[in-house]
Amino acid sequence: MPDTEPPVRDAGFEEDPRYRTAKRELAIALAYWVAFTTAVTATAWLLGGHKTADELTFVLGFPAWFFWSVPVTCLVFSGIAYVLVRRFFTDIPLSADGDAGGPEER
Amino acid sequence: MRWGILIPILLYAVVLLAIAWWSFRRRQAVAEGRKTEHYYMGGRSLGWMLLMFTLLASGASAGTFIGGPGLVYGEGYGWILVSVFQVPTAFIALAVLGKKWAIVGRKLGALSIVEMLRHRYENPVVVVLSSLGIVVFLSAYMVPQFVGGSRLLEAATGADYRVVLICLAALVAVYTTFGGFLADAMSDVLQGVIMLVGAVVVWVALLSAAGGMGAVNDQVMSTAPELFTLPGPGGFTPQMIASYSLQLGLMFGVLPHLAVRAMSYRDSRSVHTAMKVGPLVMTVITLGFLTMGMMARYYHPDMEVGDLALPTTIVEVLPAGVAGVLFAAPLAAVMSTVDAMILVVAGTIIRDLYTAYVNPRVSDGRTSAITSATTLGLTALVLVLALNPPDYLELLVIYAIGGLETAFFFPLVLGLYWKRANALGAGLGMAGGMAWYTVVNNWAPELALGMFPIATSSAVALALFLLGSYLGPPPRREVLVKFWGTQAEIDRLGDAARPAR
Numbered sequence: 026m027p028d029t030e031p032p033v034r035d036a037g038f039e040e041d042p043r044y045r046t047a048k049r050e051l052a053i054a055l056a057y058w059v060a061f062t063t064a065v066t067a068t069a070w071l072l073g074g075h076k077t078a079d080e081l082t083f084v085l086g087f088p089a090w091f092f093w094s095v096p097v098t099c100l101v102f103s104g105i106a107y108v109l110v111r112r113f114f115t116d117i118p119l120s121a122d123g124d125a126g127g128p129e130e131r
Numbered sequence: 132m133r134w135g136i137l138i139p140i141l142l143y144a145v146v147l148l149a150i151a152w153w154s155f156r157r158r159q160a161v162a163e164g165r166k167t168e169h170y171y172m173g174g175r176s177l178g179w180m181l182l183m184f185t186l187l188a189s190g191a192s193a194g195t196f197i198g199g200p201g202l203v204y205g206e207g208y209g210w211i212l213v214s215v216f217q218v219p220t221a222f223i224a225l226a227v228l229g230k231k232w233a234i235v236g237r238k239l240g241a242l243s244i245v246e247m248l249r250h251r252y253e254n255p256v257v258v259v260l261s262s263l264g265i266v267v268f269l270s271a272y273m274v275p276q277f278v279g280g281s282r283l284l285e286a287a288t289g290a291d292y293r294v295v296l297i298c299l300a301a302l303v304a305v306y307t308t309f310g311g312f313l314a315d316a317m318s319d320v321l322q323g324v325i326m327l328v329g330a331v332v333v334w335v336a337l338l339s340a341a342g343g344m345g346a347v348n349d350q351v352m353s354t355a356p357e358l359f360t361l362p363g364p365g366g367f368t369p370q371m372i373a374s375y376s377l378q379l380g381l382m383f384g385v386l387p388h389l390a391v392r393a394m395s396y397r398d399s400r401s402v403h404t405a406m407k408v409g410p411l412v413m414t415v416i417t418l419g420f421l422t423m424g425m426m427a428r429y430y431h432p433d434m435e436v437g438d439l440a441l442p443t444t445i446v447e448v449l450p451a452g453v454a455g456v457l458f459a460a461p462l463a464a465v466m467s468t469v470d471a472m473i474l475v476v477a478g479t480i481i482r483d484l485y486t487a488y489v490n491p492r493v494s495d496g497r498t499s500a501i502t503s504a505t506t507l508g509l510t511a512l513v514l515v516l517a518l519n520p521p522d523y524l525e526l527l528v529i530y531a532i533g534g535l536e537t538a539f540f541f542p543l544v545l546g547l548y549w550k551r552a553n554a555l556g557a558g559l560g561m562a563g564g565m566a567w568y569t570v571v572n573n574w575a576p577e578l579a580l581g582m583f584p585i586a587t588s589s590a591v592a593l594a595l596f597l598l599g600s601y602l603g604p605p606p607r608r609e610v611l612v613k614f615w616g617t618q619a620e621i622d623r624l625g626d627a628a629r630p631a632r
Contacts (some may be wrong), residue, residue, distance in 0.1 A: 038612050038620045047231035048548055054226030055381075061219055062376040069212050069361060070369045078356030086344025088359050091208045096418060099218050106222045112154045116399045117230060119437035121238040122618040 038131060047065045053113055061102050069094035135451025136458060137288045142303055143451035143459040147466070150317050151310030166495065170311040170502075171242045171478050175233075177316060177396045185316040185392050187220045187413055188467040190383065191326070195462060197279040199435035202365070203424030207358030209367040211421040213375040217383065218417060221409035224384020225402055228393045231547050233402075235614055238621060242541060243475065244387045245483040250613060251546045251606075254554035258483065260561050265387050265479045269472045270513060272531035277517040278443060279438070280465035286442040287458045289306030296517055299466070305508040308471040308503045312395070313468050322463035327412060330459040332418025332453070333445060337426045340448045347429045354432045358425070361433045374582035377589060382536035385543050387479075388471040411484045460509040469513075477505045493589030530572060533585040537564040540589065541596045550611055554594045564592025589623070 073081070073090025084092040118124060161169045168174060177185065188620045202210040232247075245265065248256050281296040288295075308312065341347050351358055361370050384393060396402050420441075427440035430447065434440045445454050481501055486493055493501075541564075542557040569590035571578045579587055609627045612620050621628055 037608070038616045040615050041234070041617045043234060044160040044231050044615060047234075048230050050226045051544075054223050057219065057226075058376070058381050062216070062373050062380065065212065065215060065376070066369050066372045069372065072434065073361045074369070075362075076360060078352065078359045081359055083501055086348060088208060088346050090361065091212065095212055095215050099231075099410070099414040099418070102219060103414055104508075106219060106410045107407045110222075110403050114169075114226075114403055114406070116403070117397055118307060119230060119233050119237060121234070 041123065042098075043117045046117055050114055053109060057102075057106065057109065061098075064098050064102070065094050068098060132286070132289050133446070133451060136446065136455040137290070139421045139452060140284070140288070140459055140462065140570070143463070147302070147306055147318055150321075151306045151314045154311060154314035154317065155309040157313065159366040159410050167482075167498070168240070168242060169313070171474060172391065173311070173313040173484075175237065175318055175395050175397070177392075177401065177409070179396075179401040180603045181316045182392065182396045182401055182407035183221060183409050183412065184226065185319040185467075185471075186389060187416070188319035188322045188326070188407065188464055189315075189388055189392065189471040190220060190386075190468075191218065191416060191464050193414075197283055197438050197441070198275070200424030200441040201428065201439075203421050204427050204434070204440040205437040205526045206364040207355075207360070207362060208425070209363045209365040209372075210424075211418070213365075213367065213372055214379070214421055216376040216379040216412075218380075218411045218413045220380055220383045221413065222406045223380060224389060225406050227381070227384060227544060228547070229398060230402070232390070233364060233394050235395065235547070238618060239613060241394070242391070243478050243483060244385075244390050244543065245479055248542060248546070248557070249483070250630050251552075251610060252554040252557045253607070253610065254558065255488070257542070257554055257557045257561065258487070260558065261538065261542075262479050262483050264535060264565065266476055266536075267629030268535045269387065269476050270509065270516075273469050273472055273513045276465045276469045277340060277513055280315055280462050281517070282438060282482055283442050283458065283461055286439050287446055287454065295512065299462075300510050300514040300517075303466055303469055303473070304507055306466075307473045307510075308506045310470075312391075312474060314391075315467060315474065316395075317461070319467050322460065322467055323412070325460040325463060326416050326420075327458070329372070329457045330416050331456055333423060334419050334448070335454075336449055337423060337444065339547075341426060341429045347426050350423065350429045350432065351511065354428070355391070358428075368581060370580075370582045370586075378533055378583060378585045382540045382585070382589070383532070385539040386532065387475045387537055387539070388468075390539075390543065391475060392471075464589070473506055473509055476509055477502055480505055530621055533572075533583075533588070534565055534568050537568045537585060537588045537592050541593055545596065545600075547614065549600075550615065551600050551605055552596070553600050553603045553606050556598070556600030559599035560592045560596030563586050563595040567591040 031129050072093060073088060076090075082089045158166060158169050161174070165174070194325060199210065235241070236247065238248050240248070245258060245261050248261055277296060277299060280299055281292055284290060284295045285292045286301070289384055294550065338344065357364055362371075384390065396405070397524065423441050423444075425438075427444040430444045431440055434443070442458070445457060449457070485501070486498070538561045541560050542552070545552045546557065567578075568584055571584040608622055612624055613628060
């Protein structure tokens, strides 16, 4: 689904509409990064911060804080990345003039 | 000498040379005038497999395989926790630089970060600063890579460290000089697959030999229980943990050798697939190799140099042939990182400094000769530095990475997405950020405010960038057209499209 909105004119030249798609994807990636960082840090610290080794519980042979904050969170966020790209990332041509490899239209 | 381990590694070296040779022949067939692009970027033709693995392999370096497990061995689970921030790096890098990076790169025919910066900021100070940053920091980064690879081989095969180091350097030099970018990307796929399978195989083998994670835990509990705790020996407070994510997750993609890859894919389908699969692959590789650092404690609870814990364990537990194949993986990771960097550094010296400022009318044949000489010289320099290896690899690696990220993140990302960004902002941000980073690392650790140095350095770099951008004049209209306009508008510029000196 390429962008079909009309090109913007503000600085007296025609803007490439594909860059708006790129900007949206940048925003998505930044939000994803914030969420991932928060999830890993919070899970680890809330479950395991300042506990001595004797107080720890173990899940599948790993300390519980580690188990939930690392393998589980990573797998969940790998899934989220997949869904984000599938649902919100747009297929656009990358060639200089924006054609999908066809002859140039002037 | 353990020949059983050495033979698979030698075979691997032969395969690498074959790939380089094939790539060299293929480059011979490329039309005149496109040779340089082909050498540095493989003709912008990477499919999703090549793109994903080349990003992962160039990113995953000695740190993941040697330094990382060594730190886990020495300081516990906290190190795995902060290392997982590299899991979404490929996804984030490809989305943050984004398709705009790839499109503008194609429009301007840019082959490197520095070239993009030259077009965007049109300022010799910015160009020279960033070029020097690349040359200095990446050369520093290559040293621990070589050290790590050689140490690993020394532990695995019993060969002398110096001999191994020299052979490794020679292999990399030959391979990079002839193969260029495409050979690098091709071998990255092979390496990525070996890493992925290797992570799983070693994991299962070590675990079954130890009798499960429970046995490993009991052993650690009785010898070093603090390895299970947070903050633990590594001092991982929440702000420390989160600031690692800045370095390994968000800003990692602007490293010159990775940013080049984020320009070189074929189409948006390739980039989407790489983004979908990348995090999962990286999860397996990261967790697989790093948890082994903990398992190594079961076999060798009191090693002096943590870096050697994992290789020593692998040699003891696995049959020789399998161990050899597995050692090819970290070795490959080291080599792929180093040759990607050598390409970038050589390109910076030759294309961004020499032909841009010293001798613009150098011929194609001359360029190729100078490239080879530069590559050899660089490898020799790194080799000399690597002969006196530092104690813990990872910290040196992180030092180099942080400096480059501080320098490049805002000029690249804001330059792409913010029209007001200008040369004064870029220059101030780069110089200030790098200066701050150096001071914090060397003389004033308290300025890091209990976080990883990159956190306050990035804040300083960003503040200076914004300040400079508002103080200085906005970019020329031509620059805006080049970075925001359609191709038709760029064509209308004619000669004005060339960056002003």
